[in-house]
Amino acid sequence: MINRGLFTVYKMHIKQQLLSKAFVVATLLMPVVMFGIIFIQAALMNISGAEKSHIYITSDDQNLLSSIEAQLQTRSEVSKGIYKMEYQLVSAAAFDEFLASKRADILANSNNGLFFIPGQALDDKAVRFYSTNLGNQILRQSMSETFNQVLNRDHFSTLGVPAADLEFAVKTIDIKGFTVSEHGAEQGSVGNTAVGFGMAFLLMFSIMGIVMPFSAAIIEEKTNRAVEVLLTSVNPKQLLAGKIMARVTTGVAQMFVWLLPLFVFVLFPASMALPPQFQIDLGPGIFLFFFANYVLGLCMLLAIWGGFSAMFDSTQDANQAMWPISMLMFVPFYAVFAVIRNPANSVAEILSMTPLTSLYVMPVRLATLAVPLWQPLVALAANGILVWLAIKAGGKIYRISILATGQQPSMQQFFKWLRQP
């Protein structure tokens, strides 16, 4: 019977994989680590990403300095004490001396910094920033907003503009988002976006954990010669297919465990008292797509990875030679950055249908946009075709090289093999 062997191989590997300590640890530890990272970050950082630091505000104009101080107190980074502020009146002549006295503190932490806002700024808005880390955009942005407000207010008040108008002029714009759908419009939420990116990350972790060790497993079976006996009972295709199927099953089980909390959110939205801006609103479609595409992606990568690994007699050789192939695993992940700024940009749209990148990009788009149905279907079809090719090529390479030991095949030989029927 053709599939008895396949099933036996599958069963054995499932047992080996699902019951392995590594799997249990990875599956259970992963969510803990993820939440741990989020928790630690939240503890260190408020939502704007500001880091604990000392900030000196200096000016040669006492009025200006007081206005800035009053305005800064309204900022949450300052009122919560993330930025510890010190305000100092310093004349332009004494500034160098003052800076020298604070140099040690500025050097002590690269998030520390000193701003000098001369009275002249009321005319030219020129401000100086001293720090070891001029790339701290978060600090620069929040300060420049505040300085701008203060300078505008002072400037216009000297022109006799009424206070109420002034407040209007310096107020920053607040754009509230509403997602428009066929049923109407509702207040937007970052919950879906977070879920989309979270899924992309989990996918990355899972693919690494499932695909990377496949190489060592194949090479071990090859070098300890166990494969010769196996191949008298099953053919190489069945052997490889059984192994791949077992790993795919393991991956799906793992992903299911990881996404379990999310299913609870989606199925029982009432059970979660989430603030409206974190509301998660996802249909089952995204999960169907996600798992289907995940299975295809795993099949593809495992077939390629397993096939190529069989050519080598040691994991070192394999890792060295296969780094271009491992790019197939890592590079597509970076495609998610194409969607960060705008999930609906046309590059993202293409990447969400391109094989492999679609694994990461499409879920984010599905979570945040109303994507026409044909797009996920194209993504699935494209991956499906590639899976078919990968299995054909991987299976062939595996079949030919799994029993060949000693000399490694040359490029020429390799392509000759691929062309063989």
Added chain:
Amino acid sequence: MNALEVTNLTKHFGTFVAVDNVSFTIPEGVIFGMLGRNGAGKTTTIRMLMNIYEMDAGTIKFRGNRVGQEFRDRVGYLPEERGLNTKMRVLDTLLYLAELKGKQGAAVKDKAMAFLTRFELDTRTRSKVQELSKGNQQKIQFISTILHDPDFIILDEPFSGLDPVNVNLFKDIILELKAQGKAIIFSTHLMEFAEKMCDHIALFHHGKVLLSGALAEVKQRFSSCNVVLHYEGSIEFLRSLPYIRKVQDYGNYCGITIAQRNDSQRLLRDVLNHDVVVHKFDANDISLNDIFLSQTGAQGEAA
């Protein structure tokens, strides 16, 4: 009826011909020895039987039909390069390999335990294969070869790396399997084993089969004008006797080729006259090794 018929089997590796137009037949219920020096092409032939290598030409028929999966399910195969998944447990390994051959359930497990007990490994069922010594790993692999009750057993150099006690244990089991009516192929470069155990042989040399058939017939074909002498003392004088063609001395026994059949009487007299103690004098007998040497004209590694 023949269990296996191999005709015109050929295998190239690049330009090198590893197996060159090889034919032989194996009747049911015999022990068939594939003999030859290292590199003669035995393993390559066996791998083609097992469909591990694709043959370039030739046919292999099992009970009249071309070999396929059915054949491979009925075969127990012990490869020359032993190998098990070292991270699996002993009993799991045995059951997995048996299941791949379509045998599972309590009966197989009981049988596995019986074999493990016989090999004094019954306390190691939960050990990982890698925790066992090389010799014990070989035993596990041997058990896995026969556990699924194959009709046909192929053992590639089964005795290599075994201590004498285990060689005997393997031999006993092989003979038991033969008594159960199973056909057994084993390959070896050790002529002595073959001589003691085989019913049929094929002599491989440089990828060709020089001769094959029932051991008794082969021997008969080569034994006239040949004497096997088991002795104590010095037989150097033999080389100067005019009717002696050749002496192949193995220390305590030797093969002697004489000019004519009836020279054997003179030979016995001369040997006794030179105070050589004769333990056994076998006229018209020949050792497999002598046949091998006479056929290949080479100095064998066999002793």
